[in-house]
Amino acid sequence: xxxxxxxxxxxxxxxxxxxxxxxxxLAAARSQMALSLGWHIVLACLxxxxxxxxxxxxxxxxxxxxxxxxxxxxxxxRALGVLFAVGAVSGTILSFEMGLLWPGLMGVYGEVIxxxxxLEAIAFFVEAIFLGIYLYAWDRLxxxxxxxxxxxIVVAGVASAFFVxxxxxxxxxxxxFAVEGGKVVSVEPWAAMFNPATxxxxxxxxxxxxMVAGFCMAGVYAVAMxxxxxxxxxxxxxxxxxxxxxLVTPAQVVVGDWAARVVADHQPIKLAAMxxxxxxxxxxxxxxxxVVVDGELRYALEIPYALSLLAHGSxxxxxxxxxxxxxxxxxxxxxxxxxxxxxxxxxxxLLALSVWLAVSWRRRRDLPGSRWFLRAVAVSGVAAVLALxxxxxxxxxxxxxxxxxxxxxxxxxxxxxxxxxxxxVLVALVYVVLTAxxxxxxxxxxxxxxxxxxxxxxxxxxYKVV
Amino acid sequence: MPLPxxxxxxxxxxxxxYVLFGGADFGGGFWDLxxxxxxxxxxxxxxxxxxxxxxxxxxxxxxIFVIVLMWTGIPPVFAAVTSTLYIPLTLAALGIIGRGAxxxxxxxxxxxxxxxxxxxxxxxxxxLTPFFLGTAAGAIASGRVPPGLARGDLVGSWLGPTxxxxxxxxxGTAAYLAxxxxxxxxxxxxxxxxxxxxxxxxxGCGAVVGVxxxxxxxxxxxxxxxxxxxxxxxxALPFLVxxxxxxxxxxxxxxxxxxxxxxxxxxxAVVGLLWGWGMGQYPTLLPGLTLRQAAAxxxxxAATLVSLAVGAVLLLPSLWWLYATFQREHTHPTxxxxxx
Ligand code: HDD
Ligand code: HEM
Ligand code: HEM
Numbered sequence: 001x002x003x004x005x006x007x008x009x010x011x012x013x014x015x016x017x018x019x020x021x022x023x024x025x026l027a028a029a030r031s032q033m034a035l036s037l038g039w040h041i042v043l044a045c046l047x048x049x050x051x052x053x054x055x056x057x058x059x060x061x062x063x064x065x066x067x068x069x070x071x072x073x074x075x076x077x078r079a080l081g082v083l084f085a086v087g088a089v090s091g092t093i094l095s096f097e098m099g100l101l102w103p104g105l106m107g108v109y110g111e112v113i114x115x116x117x118x119l120e121a122i123a124f125f126v127e128a129i130f131l132g133i134y135l136y137a138w139d140r141l142x143x144x145x146x147x148x149x150x151x152x153i154v155v156a157g158v159a160s161a162f163f164v165x166x167x168x169x170x171x172x173x174x175x176x177f178a179v180e181g182g183k184v185v186s187v188e189p190w191a192a193m194f195n196p197a198t199x200x201x202x203x204x205x206x207x208x209x210x211m212v213a214g215f216c217m218a219g220v221y222a223v224a225m226x227x228x229x230x231x232x233x234x235x236x237x238x239x240x241x242x243x244x245x246x247l248v249t250p251a252q253v254v255v256g257d258w259a260a261r262v263v264a265d266h267q268p269i270k271l272a273a274m275x276x277x278x279x280x281x282x283x284x285x286x287x288x289x290x291v292v293v294d295g296e297l298r299y300a301l302e303i304p305y306a307l308s309l310l311a312h313g314s315x316x317x318x319x320x321x322x323x324x325x326x327x328x329x330x331x332x333x334x335x336x337x338x339x340x341x342x343x344x345x346x347x348x349x350l351l352a353l354s355v356w357l358a359v360s361w362r363r364r365r366d367l368p369g370s371r372w373f374l375r376a377v378a379v380s381g382v383a384a385v386l387a388l389x390x391x392x393x394x395x396x397x398x399x400x401x402x403x404x405x406x407x408x409x410x411x412x413x414x415x416x417x418x419x420x421x422x423x424x425v426l427v428a429l430v431y432v433v434l435t436a437x438x439x440x441x442x443x444x445x446x447x448x449x450x451x452x453x454x455x456x457x458x459x460x461x462x463y464k465v466v
Numbered sequence: 467m468p469l470p471x472x473x474x475x476x477x478x479x480x481x482x483x484y485v486l487f488g489g490a491d492f493g494g495g496f497w498d499l500x501x502x503x504x505x506x507x508x509x510x511x512x513x514x515x516x517x518x519x520x521x522x523x524x525x526x527x528x529x530i531f532v533i534v535l536m537w538t539g540i541p542p543v544f545a546a547v548t549s550t551l552y553i554p555l556t557l558a559a560l561g562i563i564g565r566g567a568x569x570x571x572x573x574x575x576x577x578x579x580x581x582x583x584x585x586x587x588x589x590x591x592x593x594l595t596p597f598f599l600g601t602a603a604g605a606i607a608s609g610r611v612p613p614g615l616a617r618g619d620l621v622g623s624w625l626g627p628t629x630x631x632x633x634x635x636x637x638g639t640a641a642y643l644a645x646x647x648x649x650x651x652x653x654x655x656x657x658x659x660x661x662x663x664x665x666x667x668x669x670g671c672g673a674v675v676g677v678x679x680x681x682x683x684x685x686x687x688x689x690x691x692x693x694x695x696x697x698x699x700x701x702a703l704p705f706l707v708x709x710x711x712x713x714x715x716x717x718x719x720x721x722x723x724x725x726x727x728x729x730x731x732x733x734x735a736v737v738g739l740l741w742g743w744g745m746g747q748y749p750t751l752l753p754g755l756t757l758r759q760a761a762a763x764x765x766x767x768a769a770t771l772v773s774l775a776v777g778a779v780l781l782l783p784s785l786w787w788l789y790a791t792f793q794r795e796h797t798h799p800t801x802x803x804x805x806x
Binding site: 078081082084085086088089090091092093095096097098099100103104106107108109110111112114115117118119120121122124125126128129130131132133135136137140152184185186187188189190415416417418419420423426427430434437438441444445 | 521537556
C-alpha cells in the first residue's frame with residue numbers, strides 16, 4: 001500500500017517535468033539564478049577576504065602601537081558590518097531560489113549535496129555570532145581578546161566558501177550516489193562532498209575571494225592617493241590589502257591551471273567549449289580570441305600543441321572536440337570561450353601588477369612611484385571581480401545543458417510553474433535598487449569620519465578616504 | 467528514535483528557534499512601524515535597534531538552517547513546497563532582503579529623510595515577511611500542497627482560510643514576543659515610561675493572539691479537520707493545553723510586571739502552538755506523503771545529524787556568550803559603540 005502511494009507520488013511528478021516550463025520561464029529562471037548568484041558572490045568574497053585583512057591590520061596595530069592601523073581596522077570593520085548584512089540576506093535568497101527555481105534538482109538530489117550545506121549552516125552560525133561580538137564589543141573587550149573574537153569569523157568564512165563550492169563541484173562531477181526510478185537509493189555523503197572537482201575548485205574559489213577583497217580594498221586607497229592624499233594612513237591602507245592580494249595571485253594562476261586539467265579529465269565537452277575546439281585532434285593548439293561563426297572558430301590566434309600540452313602534459317595528447325556532440329547538447333561556445341579568455345587575461349594582468357609591486361619593493365622598499373601604478377591598482381578591484389564572474393560563467397554555462405553534469409538537464413530541474421518571468425522581473429528590480437543603495441552607503445562610509453576619535457588619536461584628523 | 471524522526475525533530479527545533487528569536491526581531495520591526503513620528507518614536511526605535519543590532523544575523527541563520535535541513539532530510543517535501551508556494555515564498559524572500567538591508571543601511575545613514583525611508587522599508591518588510599511565511603505554513607497545515615512539482619494551486623493554495631489565520635498569527639506572535647522581550651530590555655535600561663509602554667502592548671497583543679488562536683481552531687475545524695481532531699483530542703492535545711496555560715500565565719505575569727518570568731511563559735505558549743501543529747500532522751507531511759516516504763537515505767541523515775551534533779557543541783556556548791554579552795549591555799545603552 002505504501003509503495004503504491006509512493007509510486008503515485010513519484011509518477012505524479014513525471015508528466016509535469018516532461019512538459020517542462022516554457023522556454024521563456026526557463027530562461028527567466030536561469031537569468032534569475034545567475035543574477036542572484038553573481039551578485040551574492042561579490043559580497044561573499046568580501047565577507048571571506050576582508051575579515052582576514054582587517055584582523056591582520058588590527059594585529060599590526062597592537063604590535064606596533066601605530067594608531068593608523070587601528071583606524072584602518074575600525075573603518076574596515078564598519079564597512080564589514082554593512083557588507084555582511086547584505087551578504088547574509090542575498091545568500092538567504094539563494095537558498096530559497098534553490099527550491100523556487102530548481103525543485104527538480106533539489107527534490108531528488110537535495111540530499112546528495114545536503115551535507116556540505118548543513119556544514120555551511122554551522123559555519124554561518126559561527127560567523128554571525130562572532131561578527132556580532134567583534135563589531136559591537138570593540139570597546140568592552142581587552143584588545144587581545146577582541147582580536148581573538150575575529151579569528152572564528154575568518155575560519156568560518158573560508159569554511160563556508162569551501163562547503164558551498166564543494167556542493168557546486170558535485171554538480172560538475174557527480175559521484176557517490178545511485179538513483180532508481182527517479183529516487184536516490186544510496187548516497188555516500190562524504191564521498192559526494194569530496195568529488196573529483198572539489199579540491200581544485202574550492203582552492204581556486206578561496207584564493208579568488210582573497211584577490212577580490214585585497215584588490216578592491218587597495219583600489220579605494222589608490223583613488224585617494226591619486227587625489228593627493230599620500231599620508232601614512234592612505235599608504236598603509238593601500239599597501240596591506242595589496243600585499244595580501246599580490247601574494248595570492250601567482251598561486252591563483254597555478255591553481256587555475258590545475259582546475260583546467262580537472263575539467264579536461266572530467267568535463268571534456270566544457271573544455272572543448274572553453275577552447276572553441278570543434279574537431280577532435282591529436283596535438284591540439286591553444287586558441288586565443290576568435291569568434292564562433294557557423295560552427296567554426298574564426299580569427300583566433302593559434303599556439304600549436306599548447307592545449308594538449310597544458311591539458312594532458314604531452315604535445316600529442318588527443319583532445320575531444322565538439323563535433324562528436326549533438327548540437328543540442330553543446331554549451332554556448334562563444335560565451336564560454338570568451339568568459340575563459342577574459343578570466344585568464346585578467347588573471348595574467350593582475351599577476352603583472354603583483355610582480356611590479358614586488359620588484360619595486362625589493363629594490364627600494366617602497367611602492368612604485370609612477371602614477372600608472374596607482375591607476376592600475378585603482379582598477380584592479382574591478383578586474384578581479386570581472387575575472388571572478390567570468391570564471392563562474394565558464395563553470396556554470398560550460399556545463400549546460402546539464403544542471404548535474406550528464407545526469408540531470410536544466411530543463412528537468414526547473415520549476416514547471418508558469419509565470420517565473422514575473423518573479424525574475426521583480427527580483428531584478430529589487431537588485432537594481434539594492435545595488436544602488438549599497439554603492440551609495442559604501443561611498444558615504446568612505447567619505448565621512450566614521451569612528452569617534454579617542455583623545456590620544458586626535459592628532460589624526462581629516463582621514464576621509466576618497 | 468529512527469533517523470527520519472530525529473531529523474524531523476531537529477528541524478522542528480530549528481523552526482522553533484527561528485520563531486522565538488528571528489520572529490521577535492520581525493516583531494521589533496512591527497513596533498518600529500507603529501512607534502509614531504520621527505521625534506515621538508525616537509526612544510522606542512533606539513531601544514529596538516539596540517536590542518536587535520548585534521543578534522539579528524545569528525537569529526536569522528535559524529531560517530537557513532531550517533531550509534537546508536529540509537532539502538537534506540525531506541527533499542521531495544522541500545521541492546513540493548517551494549514549487550507550489552512559489553509566490554508567497556518569493557515575496558517573503560524579497561521581504562527578507564528589504565528588512566536586513568534597510569536595517570543595516572539605516573544605522574550608517576545620517577540624514578533624516580534617508581532614515582525615514584530606510585526605517586519604513588525595515589518596518590514594512592518586517593510585517594510582510596512573517597505574514598507570507600505564515601500563509602505558507604497554513605497552506606501546508608491545511609493540506610493544500612500536494613507532492614510533486616508545482617502540483618498545487620499556485621494562488622489558491624496559500625490564500626485559504628488556514629493560510630490567512632497562519633499569516634496573521636505569525637505577525638501577531640512576532641509582535642507579542644518582541645513586546646515581551648522589549649519590556650524587560652527597557653526595564654534594564656531604567657526607562658520606566660518605555661517599560662510601561664511595552665507592557666501595555668504585550669498585554670494587548672497577547673490578548674489578540676489568544677483570540678486569534680481560538681478563532682484559528684474554529685477555522686481548522688472546517689478547513690483541516692484531521693489536524694483539528696489531533697489537536698483537540700489526539701496526540702497533540704498536551705501541546706495545545708501547554709500553549710493555553712502558558713498564554714494565560716503570561717498575561718498574569720505581565721499584569722504583575724514580572725518581566726523575566728514572562729519571557730519564559732510567552733515563549734512556551736508559542737512553542738506549544740508550533741509543536742502542537744507538528745505533532746498533529748505527523749507522520750503525514752504532505753497529502754499522501756509520509757515522513758518515511760519523504761526521508762533521505764539513512765547515510766545522509768546519519769552524516770548530517772552527527773555533523774550537527776558536533777556543531778552544536780561549538781555553537782551553543784558561543785550563542786550563549788553572544789546573548790549574555792549584549793543582555794548585560796543594556797545597563798548602559800548610551801555608551802558609544804564601534805559603529806556609531
Ligand atoms: C579573481 C578571480 C580569478 C582569477 C584571476 C582566475 N580565476 Fe579561474 N575561476 C575563478 C576565478 C578566477 C572563479 C572563482 O570564478 C571560478 C569559478 C568556479 C570556481 O571554482 O572558480 C573559476 C573557474 C575556473 C575554471 C573552471 C573550473 C570548472 O569549470 O570546474 C578554470 C579552468 C579556471 N578558472 C582557470 C583559470 C586560469 C587558468 C587562470 C589563470 C590566469 C584563472 N582561472 C584565473
Ligand atoms: C555552490 C555554488 C553554486 C551552486 C550550487 C549553483 C547552482 C546553480 C543552479 C542550480 C543553476 C541553474 C541550473 C542551470 O542553469 O544549470 C545555476 C545556474 C547558474 N549559476 Fe550557479 N551555482 C553556484 C555558484 C555559482 C556562482 C557563485 C555563480 C556566480 C556567477 C554562478 C553562476 C551561474 C550562472 C551564470 C548560471 C546560469 C547558467 C546559464 O544560464 O546557462 N553559480 N547555478
Ligand atoms: C547556491 C549557492 C549559495 C547559497 C545557497 C548560499 C547561501 C548563503 C546564505 C544563506 C548566506 C547567509 C548566511 C548568514 O546569514 O550569515 C550566505 C552568506 C555567505 N555566503 Fe553564500 N551561498 C551560495 C553561494 C556562495 C558561494 C559560491 C560562496 C563562496 C565564497 C558563498 C559564501 C558565503 C559567505 C562567505 C557568506 C557569509 C559572509 C557574508 O554574508 O558576506 N556563498 N550564503
